[in-house]
Amino acid sequence: MIGKCLCGEIEFEIEGTIPNLFQCHCSLCRKQGGVASNAGTIVHESKFSWKSGANKVAYYKKDTGFSSNFCSSCGSPVPNQLGDTNKIWIPAGLLEGDEGQQIVAHIYTKSKAGWDNIPDSGQHFDEMPDIETFYNMLQRPER
Ligand SMILES: [Zn+2]
Ligand SMILES: [Zn+2]
Numbered sequence: 001m002i003g004k005c006l007c008g009e010i011e012f013e014i015e016g017t018i019p020n021l022f023q024c025h026c027s028l029c030r031k032q033g034g035v036a037s038n039a040g041t042i043v044h045e046s047k048f049s050w051k052s053g054a055n056k057v058a059y060y061k062k063d064t065g066f067s068s069n070f071c072s073s074c075g076s077p078v079p080n081q082l083g084d085t086n087k088i089w090i091p092a093g094l095l096e097g098d099e100g101q102q103i104v105a106h107i108y109t110k111s112k113a114g115w116d117n118i119p120d121s122g123q124h125f126d127e128m129p130d131i132e133t134f135y136n137m138l139q140r141p142e143r
Pocket of ligand 1: 005072075
């Protein structure tokens with residue numbers, strides 16, 4: 001599946017079935033996206049490739065380690081390696097297709113904004129769950 005930023009200069013591709021999605025309600029994602037929570041998924045780096053605009057990717061890293069990749073032309077958040085893992089965070093809103101992927105988890109629910117109403121559906125985690133367990137939970141069978 002193809003993903004594109006707002007201006008279209010950055011394009012990437014994910015091979016295979018798109019995993020299910022999660023929303024992060026932490027205070028950093030809130031500032032980064034200007035929203036109550038972002039929606040994303042996690043893929044293995046072997047499934048991910050930049051198609052165009054990789055040189056347009058700007059990077060910001062906070063002292064605490066939180067990092068964000070974004071398009072230097074339009075500001076869209078773009079895929080970002082998760083720390084020193086072999087996993088890549090994908091912003092769900094950039095994906096161009098619908099394979100029936102669903103939001104199955106909410107993380108950092110402890111940090112949510114007072115005006116953020118988290119639905120009861122899906123699994124809730126106070127903070128960040130163990131990355132390997134979480135990654136496996138999101139994967140779906142290949143179609
Ligand atoms: Zn862009
Ligand atoms: Zn977050």
